[in-house]
Amino acid sequence: xxxxxxxxxxxxxxxxxxxxxxxxxxxxxxxxxxxxxxxxxxxxxxxxxxxxxxxxxxxxxxxxxxxxxxxxxxxxxxxxxxxxxxxxxxxxxxxxxxxxxxxxxxxxxxxxxxxxxxxxxxxxxxxxxxxxxxxxxxxxxxxxxxxxxxxxxxxxxxxxxxxxxxxxxxxxxxxxxxxxxxxxxxxxxxxxxxxxxxxxxxxxxxxxxxxxxxxxxxxxxxxxxxxxxxxxxxxxxxxxxxxxxxxxxxxxxxxxxxxxxxxxxxxxxxxxxxxxxxxxxxxxxxxxxxxxxxxxxxxxxxxxxxxxxxxxxxxxxxxxxxxxxxxxxxxxxxxxxxxxxxxxxxxxxxxxxx
Amino acid sequence: xxxxxxxxxxxxxxxxxxxxxxxxxxxxxxxxxxxxxxxxxxxxxxxxxxxxxxxxxxxxxxxxxxxxxxxxxxxxxxxxxxxxxxxxxxxxxxxxxxxxxxxxxxxxxxxxxxxxxxxxxxxxxxxxxxxxxxxxxxxxxxxxxxxxxxxxxxxxxxxxxxxxxxxxxxxxxxxxxxxxxxxxxxxxxxxxxxxxxxxxxxxxxxxxxxxxxxxxxxxxxxxxxxxxxxxxxxxxxxxxxxxxxxxxxxxxxxxxxxxxxxxxxxxxxxxxxxxxxxxxxxxxxxxxxxxxxxxxxxxxxxxxxxxxxx
Numbered sequence: 001x002x003x004x005x006x007x008x009x010x011x012x013x014x015x016x017x018x019x020x021x022x023x024x025x026x027x028x029x030x031x032x033x034x035x036x037x038x039x040x041x042x043x044x045x046x047x048x049x050x051x052x053x054x055x056x057x058x059x060x061x062x063x064x065x066x067x068x069x070x071x072x073x074x075x076x077x078x079x080x081x082x083x084x085x086x087x088x089x090x091x092x093x094x095x096x097x098x099x100x101x102x103x104x105x106x107x108x109x110x111x112x113x114x115x116x117x118x119x120x121x122x123x124x125x126x127x128x129x130x131x132x133x134x135x136x137x138x139x140x141x142x143x144x145x146x147x148x149x150x151x152x153x154x155x156x157x158x159x160x161x162x163x164x165x166x167x168x169x170x171x172x173x174x175x176x177x178x179x180x181x182x183x184x185x186x187x188x189x190x191x192x193x194x195x196x197x198x199x200x201x202x203x204x205x206x207x208x209x210x211x212x213x214x215x216x217x218x219x220x221x222x223x224x225x226x227x228x229x230x231x232x233x234x235x236x237x238x239x240x241x242x243x244x245x246x247x248x249x250x251x252x253x254x255x256x257x258x259x260x261x262x263x264x265x266x267x268x269x270x271x272x273x274x275x276x277x278x279x280x281x282x283x284x285x286x287x288x289x290x291x292x293x294x295x296x297x298x299x300x301x302x303x304x305x306x307x308x309x310x311x312x313x314x315x316x317x318x319x320x321x322x323x324x325x326x327x328x329x330x331x332x333x334x335x336x337x338x339x340x341x342x343x344x345x346x347x348x349x350x351x352x353x354x
Numbered sequence: 355x356x357x358x359x360x361x362x363x364x365x366x367x368x369x370x371x372x373x374x375x376x377x378x379x380x381x382x383x384x385x386x387x388x389x390x391x392x393x394x395x396x397x398x399x400x401x402x403x404x405x406x407x408x409x410x411x412x413x414x415x416x417x418x419x420x421x422x423x424x425x426x427x428x429x430x431x432x433x434x435x436x437x438x439x440x441x442x443x444x445x446x447x448x449x450x451x452x453x454x455x456x457x458x459x460x461x462x463x464x465x466x467x468x469x470x471x472x473x474x475x476x477x478x479x480x481x482x483x484x485x486x487x488x489x490x491x492x493x494x495x496x497x498x499x500x501x502x503x504x505x506x507x508x509x510x511x512x513x514x515x516x517x518x519x520x521x522x523x524x525x526x527x528x529x530x531x532x533x534x535x536x537x538x539x540x541x542x543x544x545x546x547x548x549x550x551x552x553x554x555x556x557x558x559x560x561x562x563x564x565x566x567x568x569x570x571x572x573x574x575x576x577x578x579x580x581x582x583x584x585x586x587x588x589x590x591x592x593x594x595x596x597x598x599x600x601x602x603x604x605x606x607x608x609x610x611x612x613x614x615x616x617x618x619x620x621x622x623x624x625x626x627x628x629x630x631x632x633x634x635x636x637x638x639x640x641x642x643x644x645x646x647x648x649x650x651x652x653x654x655x656x657x658x659x660x661x662x663x664x
Binding site for chain 1: 361368372375567569572612615622
């Protein structure tokens with residue numbers, strides 16, 4: 001009997017030892033809104049997950065999770081099955097994330113592009129993609145011959161409007177005659193429709209195609225038509241080697257690795273992160289040599305200045321379409337204004353769909 | 355710019371190109387439905403065709419094999435549907451829906467290693483004539499062979515259904531399988547053939563997207579076109595020519611509304627985006643008012659399970 005008792009005691013000590021040493025089974029979960037093969041938004045989050053895995057941390061992921069009731073079920077499932085840190089990577093997961101966080105105070109949550117941190121175990125993070133748009137605008141303003149930039153937009157949310165404005169402001173600065181033509185496709189992802197939108201813009205005189213949708217169809221259409229284009233979310237160069245001038249790349253990997261390690265080591269704290277070129281969360285793809293050495297140099301300098309904070313994408317004076325002042329001379333737009341941006345700046349044609 | 359005559363030619367050419375997948379898938383589904391089988395798996399068969407075509411193109415570097423392979427893959431996946439509904443007598447609607455879900459999932463799995471590979475240029479015919487003849491050039495020439503086939507298909511289908519004996523057999527099976535069976539027609543065999551033919555056309559429609567229209571593979575790239583094709587068949591009241599008209603209107607207004615946005619028309623964008631759906635339904639309803647003709651074309655036993663009494 002005593003023999004058995006000791007056996008149990010020893011096992012108990014071992015078990016205790018293992019559970020205290022939680023590093024061994026520290027797990028990170030990811031929830032994606034799209035398929036990992038979308039080659040855009042979710043693809044880049046998945047690259048981030050791969051980096052966490054490469055850092056020696058165990059991860060799991062669930063893809064194509066619809067925003068809404070399903071999301072809560074999936075997040076809860078991950079929390080219940082012993083995940084210590086959970087990344088929820090779409091705006092629509094905001095409420096479900098906070099709801100589950102309430103019931104699992106020991107699990108850490110990271111929600112992308114949201115603003116609700118109702119519990120101390122919820123952090124939010126996003127990237128300043130608009131800084132990349134400023135660079136695209138500068139390049140577009142210099143490269144266009146027809147002075148017409150075609151912009152394929154998805155949904156009228158601040159994120160998208162901010163991109164249109166940042167691009168237009170930068171293009172106007174180098175080319176006052178610039179016109180931005182916008183086509184709303186009301187989808188993040190429909191290659192056929194995106195291609196048609198690109199073609200329509202090209203037929204209407206745009207010689208630069210820019211997109212805020214996720215597929216590679218617009219850049220391929222631009223390549224075929226012999227006009228310039230820019231890659232979105234990931235480096236799309238190989239889809240349109242001649243046409244693509246550069247790409248805006250979302251690089252979540254460093255942030256994911258940093259936060260995963262912090263959570264594992266117990267140094268994780270609630271925070272709201274909005275990183276840009278400076279931290280590398282927004283990166284630029286290789287610049288096309290067709291831009292010419294001078295312009296590449298110019299843009300690289302601008303990229304450095306944006307990263308260092310010497311130049312801000314939204315520096316006054318900025319006017320809206322009616323001519324009302326939005327940002328006074330010498331001032332820059334604050335993060336609150338950027339986060340809620342819902343009007344076009346002067347020089348953008350058309351109305352924002354309501 | 356929009357009134358420029360040669361520009362209108364280019365516009366019509368691109369409208370034709372955009373309606374090809376709808377014409378192919380809807381024409382295939384039309385034959386399936388005329389035989390009395392409702393296959394809601396169009397979207398699933400299309401996406402399987404898209405990935406099979408693209409994968410074969412990458413592996414074999416041969417576009418002919420890719421096109422034929424995509425049709426074969428449509429046949430194979432529709433065979434599953436055929437076996438379940440015709441041999442095991444499962445419910446058409448539920449099985450078709452399952453086929454779509456299965457197709458989307460399977461294609462995503464098969465396509466994992468093909469994401470991010472650029473497609474290959476698909477050869478176009480008469481490209482020199484396209485440039486040299488204003489207006490008619492871009493309408494009639496410079497398209498892929500699949501487009502010419504797609505535009506011939508509704509007429510061939512119409513001829514098949516109305517003028518051939520086999521067409522009559524298909525219609526008989528769709529209208530009254532019991533009578534057809536009593537006449538010595540093998541109802542199950544006819545329905546199998548129609549299902550497989552529908553699968554082949556849906557596969558081709560998918561391959562048109564992944565090989566010709568936007569040459570690449572991305573998950574879920576059919577983006578709901580299968581459902582639009584299904585709706586077209588119903589609103590066109592099972593008439594092949596009306597399917598063609600409907601597909602052209604849908605493709606046309608989709609592209610026109612994008613142009614209207616680019617030009618800067620002051621019309622609410624949401625309204626413009628809904629316009630293709632609205633206009634297609636309105637036009638098809640208006641041109642199919644004749645209730646006698648609708649009765650003539652509607653497969654009476656659509657979606658009903660046929661038991662052969664022994």
